[in-house]
Amino acid sequence: MSSTPAPAAPPESSEEAPRTVHPVDEILPAPKLAVYGMQHVLAFYAGAVVVPILLANAIGLSTEQLIHLINADLFTCGIASIIQSIGFWKVGVKLPLLQGVTFTAVSPMIAIGLAAGGGTDGLLVIYGAVIVAGLFTFLIAPYFSRLIRFFPPVVTGSVISIIGLALLPVAATDAAGGAANFEPTNAKNMAYALGTLLLIVVIQRVFKGFLATVAVLAGLVIGTLVAFVLGDAHFDAVATSDWFGVTTPFYFGWPKFSFAAIVSMIIVMLITAVETTGDVFATGEIVKKRISKDDIARALRADGLSTTIGGVLNSFPYTCFAENVGLVRLTRIKSRYVVAAAGVIMIILGVLPKAGALVAGIPHPVLGGAALAMFATVAVVGIQTLSKVDFDDHRNVVIVATSLGLAMYVTAVPDVAKAVPSWAEILFGSGITLGSITAIVLNFVFFHVGKSRGPAVAGTPGELIRLSEVNAMDQETFTRTFGGIFQGPTWPVERAYGFRPYADTLDLRRAFQEALFSTTQEEQLDLINSYPDLGPAGGQRGADSLRDQSSLGLERLAEAEQEELTDLAAAYRERYGFPLIICVREQTSVEDLLQHGWERMGNPDVQEHAAALVEVAKIAGHRFDDLVAGANPIHSARRRHVSPE
Structure with missing residues (x-):
């Protein structure tokens, strides 16, 4: 009969041990929900109405029809935002993500509408394509989400940065008076924009708490009041607008279905799915919540459902609005119920044309000043994500540089889209689209296709160390180069040095493994104790530890x-006297990691000592692969080629 103590049970999940509510799920008092929600609406409003305005002008709709499109857009935006933030069943990511009409769809919708004769006839063909594309997106969501392994930090960081940078020209255009009244040399426009931006900065610097979190709203309100006093803010449309107006399904008639139009809109939704994925990752970074493939699937289902509803309620394709991602980061208000409140406000605005006209009275330069802060903040989130990328690997440098470069090329010179065939305009018509797809494709080519080039690589780009150079190293250089393979003591690396010369990279790998296992139990225990506990604190034990745990x-x-x-971790350390070590990179989910850890609690001490040492070897193997290209052909083939789940 074994005298080993019974394994500790996992923590109870019953109501006896209530857990602190994550900031994302916090329900704020009603007054704060209203104020924060209105801030989101004001930040989002200009972008929300620009799509129906551009479309109506392009396909020849009347002013009355345009007003109905704007009301329908706001009404459906509210419904879509509630679906995404509150969620139900497997729909909605339950993050503070506000939904809006995607700009990617503007050019294709105009093309579809004009091809169908323009006017209401063109609008009906657009709605038919929107409805089918929305259903398509809903159905493929779980399959698209399986591609999450193709979105490492080098891709998500690039996409998030591109979103922020590509939106800055939109803010700059508003700051200069808006597209319709573009006056970049107008000093008054500049004063309004920079004054609003300065006001937001000052409020965040001087005030704390509630006032600091509504800095954007305060900047917009104060900027608009100043412009009104000086005669530059006009609210004439309020008097001429109706008090009440409700959009009804198929207001313009029953939709018409065209195969070519449907294919075009499906392509739009696939591209939008990439942008949504980037926005979800960006928001996850901001609110400190891990994003899984299930989260991506829920977000895309919400996009698909909202797009279908949009086609029914006389609106357009929907996606997560990047503009409001920046607002979440800027205000640090992470509650998803704030976005739900914004959705309710938009529904109200959608049935109250006078209220919508009042919000529309905010001068473009004032909106532009606030947008400069918000869009730049999105780019900062991308930079924070890229800080986790190993730029010693030149492949990551190429991915980021090329995707950013192409995105800025298209953003700075939008007319280049006219140089390509019409079918390619959807790709070259948006810096966000082109940059995002470039990052994804290059990551796929560099890390998932083909074989690694060159035998052994360690160091920095331009100073790559070959196997022959490793064999020529002195012990100090060797230890410094490979010291990060193990946590803490350097004796395994120093002993591996004694196995020189190495015939190939596998021989070098074996040297580290033999040095690890052919030593005393006391030295092994000292090495095991140098590894950090799993969790956020573990990432503070160096870049290698952070990379392991971030996976x-x-x-x-x-x-x-x-x-x-x-x-x-606490129960394990109390039971065995050393930290729980698990090779995180070989775990498929946090749930599996936790289950594996609790199962190991029943092992005898000697067995667990050996298990910990095996996990140390696994971690060392992955770090070795990070440092040495082509180090393990079998492992590299598994990592760098597409394989079924």
């Missing part, structure tokens, strides 16, 4: 997962 998002766990992981 599963352990540095930004939800409150409940973090608490359970902390409990597991």
